[in-house]
Amino acid sequence: MKFVAKKPREGINVSDVHPLVEAGTLVVGLTLIFVFIALLLIFLIEIALYFVSDETEAELFADWLPEDLVAVSPADDRLYETQLLLDRLSSHWIDTPYTFRLEIDDSEVANAMALPGGLVVVTEGLLDKVESENELAFVLGHELGHFRNRDHIRALGRGIVLSLFFAVVTGNDVAGLGIKATDVTLRGFSRKQESAADEFGLSLVHAEYGHVNEAWRLFERWDSEQDSSPGIVTYLSTHPQAGNRVEDLKLLADREGWQVQGDVRALQW
């Protein structure tokens, strides 16, 4: 046998596609696919909202807790008192299908969330920021407002879409995804949803106390402090301000003829 040395043609094992062309094709193509899927899912959520009543939702998620919740000890005084306050507020929403549950998340950033099945989660960071029961009552009332308008389901749907997207992009296991509270907060509510929740929340506060004194003091403090600590940033990123929140609330109280003076209850812990 004779050995004949021969060089193969260059580039046999390498596709003749410029890497930038490959990158461009993939990015554009996948973006289109994702936009399509996202729109489809949002549309499906709206359809689901139309067919699944809030009673069914309350039943389905009656015992549900988000996976990433780090709950405080059940013996915590704040848990008991805040649940009590939530019950008092929701008692003014006569025909509510939900049995509201409250959990405190062990997180330093101030935030409050409305989650499926009538679950309200407030963070320890928020409880550290509020200085009176009335301030806390308005924050809780605002979350109840999200339930009434069913914003929480929409946010959940959008959150799932987004976390699905991130999971795919980062290469995580899509099948292993559970519903997390961070999904919901990932994408906050629209300004219109916020205003509506504010209005309902304030009406609950008024119904409970007979006045709305200090209801918006927390936001007033945040405005005046020009505080940019992570707490407020998180709260605002999930509950964006529609213009000037405090001004709007004052106008609302004025329009409805609600008392702005009255006894303020101290926090019960």
Next chain:
Amino acid sequence: MEDFLQTLEIFFNFGLPLLILMVAYFVGSTIEKRHFKNICEREDDLHGFPVVSFDTMPEDWNVSSCNMVTGSIVISLDYFKRVIAGLRGLIGGRIKTYEPLLERARREALLRMTESAREQGYDAVFNVRLETSRLANARRDGKGTAGVEMLAFGTAVKFASRFG
């Protein structure tokens, strides 16, 4: 001030990864081009040195000595390649950005093996095999580095008398 912070945040969220991606692309493709050039030159230099994959040798071939020779290379992919491959992984198909990488690894490993054989005064390499092993997964948290080892090995032989 707030605007500045916001701009900064946008930059860190979107600008920085994009910048890293661009830098990775330019640096990565420059290195790749130079490596291919280097490989071609060395292949030309070794042209005519028999490197074959037979596992048995004809009986009448008179071999005076033999030894195993190996050549290995550990190669990692750049961020750009990894991102594009990740996108490709969503829909499947040829991971075109990996092909040149593995091609470089194969040829470099073979070259190192052949060069080693020639240096030691052997005449040819028989029974050449290629092995790949994955070193680690690329993880997004920065721990672990993606890389493959390509190992080429074979039996270098010295003929008692040149045949032909």
